Amino acid sequence: MDKQTLFYKLVSFTSSVHRVTHELTKNAKSDSISQAQYNILEYIAVSQPVTPSDISDCQGMAMPNTSRELRKLSEKKLIEKINHPEDRRKQTIRLSKDGEALMNESFSTIESRFLERIQHASKADLEEMDQAIDILQKKLFY
């Protein structure tokens, strides 16, 4: 197993991951938000509470654009902006009740597609996948 062979394998693998992720998430997002807005909500959902700067860094989106999208999400009542008590320049962003509900809906659509995909997996298969994910997460996708 030389490194170059592993690289080619990785290219093919990541392409598969992207394709399958796309299949699982396709149309799972509400039509009322754009893809970028969905990505932001997803990030907030798993990392909240976050600041606009966190979002900007993590999504690779310039601050003015992040600010614009957060304003739209706020207008749609999907997030809440809370002033930081100590540093009044900072904000804390959280999903609103509506935002939580919207993301839960998406996640449950995605989850049921995932369950369909692995419906024929045995207990041993699940165990193997679990371990494989651990290895890759730790050694490659850290």
Next chain:
Amino acid sequence: MDKQTLFYKLVSFTSSVHRVTHELTKNAKSDSISQAQYNILEYIAVSQPVTPSDISDCQGMAMPNTSRELRKLSEKKLIEKINHPEDRRKQTIRLSKDGEALMNESFSTIESRFLERIQHASKADLEEMDQAIDILQKKLFY
């Protein structure tokens, strides 16, 4: 290892894969093409020869838009459209010499970043990653 736990693990894993892929490929594409055009070239590179319909299906891009992007790539001399000998409605798309060169450049940038990322991996680590990729590719990301 119940399926729901595995699902949550998968969500976190795919998010890591996307983040790392983004780090590896960031700025690796030539400035002369857009992201969608790069995605198309990458698909052609690993799957050629392909037809415009293949690209449309695989990229989830509507035919008129696929056609437009292929025209732009063709104008940039990065691909060649060859008429199918049997069915004259069909086309065969291939990378041109320039297209090959451009993709090779990108791939080698990405590869060197990958090598940097795994520079401290032992022979056993590489072996483990290789097997983990095989398992996931076969059982989950098929």
Next chain:
DNA sequence: CCTCTTATTTATCATTTGATAACTAAATGA
């Protein structure tokens, strides 16, 4: 030959995304 279907193109338009300059307001620190 005629109709239907398939593969692709052209044209057009709305929306989204990305980039930049200029701004406000608050903290920081000499």
Next chain:
DNA sequence: TCATTTAGTTATCAAATGATAAATAAGAGG
């Protein structure tokens, strides 16, 4: 206190992407 830095906003513009209608042109099947 005053200059500088940090966090976020507003405004604006260009470019990329997505969606749709309508066209061309060739194969397929009766």
